[in-house]
Amino acid sequence: xxxxxxxxxxxxxxxxxxxxxxxxxxxxxxxxxxxxxxxxxxxxxxxxxxxxxxxxxxxxxxxxxxxxxxxxxxxxxxxxxxxxxxxxxxxxxxxxxxxxxxxxxxxxxxxxxxxxxxxxxxxxxxxxxxxxxxxxxxxxxxxxxxxxxxxxxxxxxxxxxxxxxxxxxxxxxxxxxxxxxxxxxxxxxxxxxxxxxxxxxxxxx
Amino acid sequence: xxxxxxxxxxxxxxxxxxxxxxxxxxxxxxxxxxxxxxxxxxxxxxxxxxxxxxxxxxxxxxxxxxxxxxxxxxxxxxxxxxxxxxxxxxxxxxxxxxxxxxxxxxxxxxxxxxxxxxxxxxxxxxxxxxxxxxxxxxxxxxxxxxxxxxxxxxxxxxxxxxxxxxxxxxxxxxxxxxxxxxxxxxxxxxxxxxxxxxxxxxxxx
Amino acid sequence: xxxxxxxxxxxxxxxxxxxxxxxxxxxxxxxxxxxxxxxxxxxxxxxxxxxxxxxxxxxxxxxxxxxxxxxxxxxxxxxxxxxxxxxxxxxxxxxxxxxxxxxxxxxxxxxxxxxxxxxxxxxxxxxxxxxxxxxxxxxxxxxxxxxxxxxxxxxxxxxxxxxxxxxxxxxxxxxxxxxxxxxxxxxxxxxxxxxxxxxxxxxxx
Amino acid sequence: xxxxxxxxxxxxxxxxxxxxxxxxxxxxxxxxxxxxxxxxxxxxxxxxxxxxxxxxxxxxxxxxxxxxxxxxxxxxxxxxxxxxxxxxxxxxxxxxxxxxxxxxxxxxxxxxxxxxxxxxxxxxxxxxxxxxxxxxxxxxxxxxxxxxxxxxxxxxxxxxxxxxxxxxxxxxxxxxxxxxxxxxxxxxxxxxxxxxxxxxxxxxx
DNA sequence: ACGTAATCGAGACGGTACGTCCTGTCTTCAA
DNA sequence: TTGAAGACAGGACGTACCGTCTCGATTACGT
Numbered sequence: 053x054x055x056x057x058x059x060x061x062x063x064x065x066x067x068x069x070x071x072x073x074x075x076x077x078x079x080x081x082x083x084x085x086x087x088x089x090x091x092x093x094x095x096x097x098x099x100x101x102x103x104x105x106x107x108x109x110x111x112x113x114x115x116x117x118x119x120x121x122x123x124x125x126x127x128x129x130x131x132x133x134x135x136x137x138x139x140x141x142x143x144x145x146x147x148x149x150x151x152x153x154x155x156x157x158x159x160x161x162x163x164x165x166x167x168x169x170x171x172x173x174x175x176x177x178x179x180x181x182x183x184x185x186x187x188x189x190x191x192x193x194x195x196x197x198x199x200x201x202x203x204x205x206x207x208x209x210x211x212x213x214x215x216x217x218x219x220x221x222x223x224x225x226x227x228x229x230x231x232x233x234x235x236x237x238x239x240x241x242x243x244x245x246x247x248x249x250x251x252x253x254x255x256x257x
Numbered sequence: 258x259x260x261x262x263x264x265x266x267x268x269x270x271x272x273x274x275x276x277x278x279x280x281x282x283x284x285x286x287x288x289x290x291x292x293x294x295x296x297x298x299x300x301x302x303x304x305x306x307x308x309x310x311x312x313x314x315x316x317x318x319x320x321x322x323x324x325x326x327x328x329x330x331x332x333x334x335x336x337x338x339x340x341x342x343x344x345x346x347x348x349x350x351x352x353x354x355x356x357x358x359x360x361x362x363x364x365x366x367x368x369x370x371x372x373x374x375x376x377x378x379x380x381x382x383x384x385x386x387x388x389x390x391x392x393x394x395x396x397x398x399x400x401x402x403x404x405x406x407x408x409x410x411x412x413x414x415x416x417x418x419x420x421x422x423x424x425x426x427x428x429x430x431x432x433x434x435x436x437x438x439x440x441x442x443x444x445x446x447x448x449x450x451x452x453x454x455x456x457x458x459x460x461x462x
Numbered sequence: 463x464x465x466x467x468x469x470x471x472x473x474x475x476x477x478x479x480x481x482x483x484x485x486x487x488x489x490x491x492x493x494x495x496x497x498x499x500x501x502x503x504x505x506x507x508x509x510x511x512x513x514x515x516x517x518x519x520x521x522x523x524x525x526x527x528x529x530x531x532x533x534x535x536x537x538x539x540x541x542x543x544x545x546x547x548x549x550x551x552x553x554x555x556x557x558x559x560x561x562x563x564x565x566x567x568x569x570x571x572x573x574x575x576x577x578x579x580x581x582x583x584x585x586x587x588x589x590x591x592x593x594x595x596x597x598x599x600x601x602x603x604x605x606x607x608x609x610x611x612x613x614x615x616x617x618x619x620x621x622x623x624x625x626x627x628x629x630x631x632x633x634x635x636x637x638x639x640x641x642x643x644x645x646x647x648x649x650x651x652x653x654x655x656x657x658x659x660x661x662x663x664x665x666x667x
Numbered sequence: 668x669x670x671x672x673x674x675x676x677x678x679x680x681x682x683x684x685x686x687x688x689x690x691x692x693x694x695x696x697x698x699x700x701x702x703x704x705x706x707x708x709x710x711x712x713x714x715x716x717x718x719x720x721x722x723x724x725x726x727x728x729x730x731x732x733x734x735x736x737x738x739x740x741x742x743x744x745x746x747x748x749x750x751x752x753x754x755x756x757x758x759x760x761x762x763x764x765x766x767x768x769x770x771x772x773x774x775x776x777x778x779x780x781x782x783x784x785x786x787x788x789x790x791x792x793x794x795x796x797x798x799x800x801x802x803x804x805x806x807x808x809x810x811x812x813x814x815x816x817x818x819x820x821x822x823x824x825x826x827x828x829x830x831x832x833x834x835x836x837x838x839x840x841x842x843x844x845x846x847x848x849x850x851x852x853x854x855x856x857x858x859x860x861x862x863x864x865x866x867x868x869x870x871x872x
Numbered sequence: 873a874c875g876t877a878a879t880c881g882a883g884a885c886g887g888t889a890c891g892t893c894c895t896g897t898c899t900t901c902a903a
Numbered sequence: 904t905t906g907a908a909g910a911c912a913g914g915a916c917g918t919a920c921c922g923t924c925t926c927g928a929t930t931a932c933g934t
Contacts, residue, residue, distance in 0.1 A: 059900070059910055081373055085889055096912040101891065164369045166429055168286055173430040181431070192450075202452045208432065209422070209441045210450050216425040217417035223428070224371055225378040226386070227413060236414045244449025245397075245415050247407045264878060264931070292920055301881040306922065469884060469926070491783055495915055506886040511917065574779045576839055578696055583840040591841070602860075612862045618842065619832070619851045620860050626835040627827035633838070634781055635788040636796070637823060646824045654859025655807075655825050657817045674905060700894055711907040716896065 060103065066117065067093040068100055073114040073158055081161035086110075108165035108172050115162055115180055126183050129191040135200050136238055138191065143218060143234040150222045150229060163223060185211060213241045265308070272298040273305055274319040278363055281316065286366035291315075313370035313377045320367055320385055331388050334396040340405050341443055343396065348423060348439040355427045355434060368428060390416060418446045465512050477503040478510055479524040483568055486521065491571035496520075518575035518582050525572055525590055536593050539601040545610050546648055548601065553628060553644040560632045560639060573633060595621060623651045675718065681732065682708040683715055688729040688773055696776035701725075723780035723787045730777055730795055741798050744806040750815050751853055753806065758833060758849040765837045765844060778838060800826060828856045 071093035075084045086107060090097045104110045130138045149155055166173045189207045196205060217237050221229050276298035280289045291312060295302045309315045335343045354360055371378045382390075394412045401410060422442050426434050481503035485494045496517060500507045514520045540548045559565055576583045599617045606615060627647050631639050686708035690699045701722060705712045719725045745753045764770055781788045792800075804822045811820060832852050836844050 056909075059908095061911070064911075086891085087889055090912090094912080096910095096914090097891080098893090098913090099911065102910075160372050163428075164372055167365050167369055167372070170430060176429070177431055181429075199452065201450050202448070205445070205450055206441055209438070209445050212422035212426060212431075213418060213442065213445055213450070216422035217414070218421075220421040220425055221417060223368070224381070224386075225375060226382055226390075226417075233414070236411055237418070240410070240414050240418055240449075241446070242450050243407070244445075244451070244453070245406050245410055245418070245447050246449070247404065248449070248453070266880070266930090269880075290920055291922085295881090299881080301879095301883080302922085303882090303924085304880065307879080466883075469882095471885070474885075496917085497915055500886090504886080506884095506888095507917080508887090508919090509885065512884075570782050573838070574782050577775050577778055577782070580840055586839070587841055591839075609862065611860050612858070615855070615860055616851055619848070619855050622832035622836060622841075623828060623852070623855055623860070626832035627824070628831075630831040630835055631827060633778070634791070634796075635785060636792055636800075636827075643824070646821055647828065650820070650824050650828055650859075651856070652860050653817070654855075654861070654863070655816050655820055655828070655857050656859070657814065658859070658863070676906070679906075701896085702894060705907090709907080711909080712896085713898085713908090714906060717905090 061099075064093070064095050064099055065103070068095055068110065069114040069117045072110050073118070076111065076114075076158040076161045077154060080157050081164060084161070106169070108169050109175075111158070111161050111165055112172055112175060112180070114158070119180065127187045129187050131191055131194055133198070135191075135195040136242055139214060139238045139242075140235050143214065143238055144231045146215070146218060147222075147229055147231060147234045150218075160223075188215070210241075214238065266304075269298070269300050269304055270308070271322065273300055273315065274322045276300075277315050278319040278323070281319075281363040281366045282359060285362055286369060289366070311374075313374050314380075316363070316366050316370055317377060317380060317385070319363070324385065332392045334392050336396055336399055338403070340396075340400040341447060344419060344443045344447075345440050347393075348419065348443060349436045351420070351423060352427075352434055352436060352439045355423075365428075393420070415446075419443065470513070471509075474503070474505050474509055475513070476527065478505055478520065479527045482520050483524040483528070486524075486568040486571045487564060488567075490567050491574060494571070516579070518579050519585075521568070521571050521575055522582055522585060522590070524568070529590065537597045539597050541601055541604055543608070545601075545605040546652060549624060549648045549652075550645050553624065553648055554641045556625070556628060557639055557641060557644045560628075570633075598625070620651075624648060676714075679708070679710050679714055680718070683710055683725065684729040684732045686710075687725050688733070691726065691729075691773040691776045692769060695772055696779060699776070721784075723784050724790075726773070726776050726780055727787060727790060727795070729773070734795065742802045744802050746806055746809055748813070750806075750810040751857060754829060754853045754857075755850050757803075758829065758853060759846045761830070761833060762844055762846060762849045765833075775838075803830070825856075829853065 068089060072084070072089045075088055075092060079088075084107070086097060086100055089110065090100055100110065104113065129142055132138055150159065162176075166176050188211045192201060192205075192207045192210050195201045196203070196207070201210070214237060218229070218234060221227050221233065227233070273294060277289070277294045280293055280297055284293075289312070291302060291305055294315065295305055305315065309318065334347055337343055355364070367381075371381050393416045397406060397410075397412050397415050400406045401408070401412070406415070419442060423434070423439060426432055426438065432438070478499060482494070482499045485498055485502060489498075494517070496507060496510055499505075499520065500510055510520065514523065539552055542548055560569070572586075576586050598621045602611060602615075602617050602620050605611045606613070606617070611620070624647060628639065628644060631637055631643065637643070683704060687699070687704045690703055690707060694703075699722070701712060701715055704710075704725065705715055715725065719728065744757055747753055765774070777791075781791050803826045807816060807820075807822050807825050810816045811818070811822070816825070829852060833844070833849060836842055836848065842848070
């Protein structure tokens with residue numbers, strides 16, 4: 053039933069994923085069709101249907117292909133000891149990527165597919181977001197061990213608190229997604245909404 | 258050119274929006290078509306195309322119809338003086354709505370449309386999310402004035418910090434969306450990620 | 463279920479049938495597709511599928527359209543009193559039509575469809591061949607009444623005996639299909655295979 | 668270039684031809700595909716494409732295989748001296764074969780291919796119909812020499828006159844194909860359409 | 873109250889894409 | 904080297920919808 057992966061044509065695979073990504077960028081998610089991807093990739097439609105069950109999985113794999121180059125070495129976040137600065141650096145980069153016209157359309161397409169398809173969401177959580185999220189958690193853990201974060205802090209919640217607002221503002225376009233906003237999120241998340249006595253801030257590393 | 262709204266058939270309008278919402282719930286966004294909505298509503302296709310420019314706006318209006326009942330009195334958040342408790346109450350309700358099978362599919366459909374269509378996102382920000390967001394801001398402002406929140410806090414960032422993680426976890430299914438999670442987000446957002454001297458908690462500055 | 467014939471677009475109908483006939487002639491039956499007919503006719507595929515259940519019925523109707531001009535007055539065979547001459551005239555015309563490159567491919571296509579589809583064969587017998595066959599029968603009946611044909615002759619068998627060999631030689635290409643052959647068939651059918659005393663032949667009209 | 672016939676796998680060849688014939692019978696010409704034949708025969712597609720240039724030639728060879736058993740001794744028609752009786756016998760058998768559900772679909776498929784493909788028609792005339800037609804001619808020649816048929820009779824025309832009507836009625840389903848019809852054709856062909864003095868019948872010239 | 877003009881349900885139309893089946897070619901691997 | 908297996912580019916299938924259009928039949932106005 054499942055086709056023999058061993059015989060798979062790697063050239064066609066890459067052509068399909070590249071075509072899919074490029075088309076997303078050029079014409080936008082709504083106008084991308086399997087037929088269009090096949091034509092652009094110089095491939096028969098059946099070759100797509102043989103290996104991918106849905107348009108969403110093609111898009112997903114297109115992103116996987118992008119990140120394949122960096123495979124081997126798992127991603128890490130910078131760790132200078134200054135947590136706020138490190139987080140700011142990373143979050144600013146995220147914001148810039150989200151504003152990059154080359155990635156915006158494809159990323160929105162991926163987000164859409166994940167929103168609608170639970171299976172894809174699981175795959176995303178495991179294969180695309182997984183390593184990155186682990187790096188984020190790791191950076192926070194390091195800070196926690198240095199006494200810069202609360203001992204009882206749930207690191208997953210912490211990650212959500214920092215990256216959630218940014219991702220959300222991007223998806224819903226609920227406001228300008230700027231570097232300043234990123235910094236505000238970092239600061240506010242670190243300090244909390246409540247008033248804070250100055251003495252409590254800026255503990256030495 | 259623009260159709261005369263005065264002559265619009267209100268019965269058809271409601272039938273279309275109800276049919277759209279019901280179909281989203283029953284068959285999911287991907288399988289909902291204008292044609293299907295028209296048939297289900299017992300309406301000609303042209304009647305839809307005459308009044309709505311896209312499927313997304315139909316879905317949007319279907320949500321507007323839902324919230325029409327509560328029109329007149331703008332929404333407010335509870336204000337018992339205990340900010341954490343009030344936020345927890347509201348966020349728990351949000352979580353429960355997101356987990357309600359009656360609303361999940363339609364809400365995901367709306368989120369999808371907003372993600373892909375900037376115009377729709379603006380309409381959403383203004384007409385659907387606007388009043389609610391103002392209520393959230395208002396509750397926080399009230400707390401701020403009572404000295405429970407930092408003076409220099411940007412209330413929009415604060416709203417994002419509280420609701421962003423939840424909305425995000427729901428969209429991406431990046432983890433279980435429970436009442437406990439809602440509470441954790443509230444607590445962590447209020448206190449911040451940094452260690453906080455116990456004495457400093459819940460005390461006016 | 464059946465579409466409303468009243469709303470049918472007559473222009474499209476003629477374009478489809480003309481395109482079908484022309485394509486048969488130009489590229490041959492095997493390479494004619496519904497898709498090709500639709501494109502050539504400048505018509506959506508659905509417009510063909512809406513009104514015709516199969517490629518065969520389209521081809522059939524294309525022939526019907528051709529003979530629509532002559533509708534009204536039923537066809538008749540010439541009746542000069544000289545049966546052999548009249549039959550020869552008609553059969554020669556048939557042979558020439560079969561050898562006409564404009565009609566050969568379409569006629570072979572129609573023959574093929576009739577061979578494979580009993581329903582189409584019935585439609586052919588009734589609507590396309592029917593009037594013509596009646597005319598043939600009528601000419602023979604006239605001769606029979608004039609004492610030129612056997613009293614107990616079954617006219618349907620007689621028609622088959624004259625036209626069957628020609629049609630068959632055309633279909634199977636079992637030999638050259640010439641005017642001489644047509645005449646031979648007429649003479650042989652009229653006289654029979656058996657030897658015939660000269661006196662029996664050439665009865666005065 | 669041309670595959671080496673010596674190395675050909677006879678088992679596969681028979682499996683293919685048998686599968687083709689069986690499929691024609693079971694699902695009809697329109698639904699038979701090379702792919703289907705290969706699967707049914709337990710054979711790779713390439714094995715078919717290697718040895719046959721078209722679906723028509725496969726079908727043709729399937730019929731050849733059927734008549735292979737009788738190879739060696741060329742077919743003959745019965746010759747009791749009573750021509751009418753002998754022809755009736757043979758034509759009745761033909762009619763029965765045409766009405767046999769086991770052969771009808773395959774024979775229609777073969778007829779279709781011959782109608783559309785001149786090369787195949789030539790192969791048919793030579794290899795499948797050839798010997799049989801020669802037998803028919805031979806029987807008539809024998810009768811002619813016995814003075815039962817006209818001296819100047821063209822035997823090919825005579826064969827067409829007898830078998831043409833039957834084959835035609837079968838292909839076009841223009842009427843019931845019965846034993847009675849077969850007999851009528853024989854009688855009418857022998858006697859001709861013209862009136863015949865009773866005394867002249869069955870008498871040597 | 874009455875024409876008249878817009879809206880309505882209905883659905884045909886030219887199209888695009890779907891997901892499937894098949895064609896004829898090619899490659900891989902076992903015998 | 905042949906053959907079974909099956910991937911490949913490509914073309915057509917028959918279906919579902921798109922957004923536009925045309926058809927009467929209401930329907931609500933403005934006179």
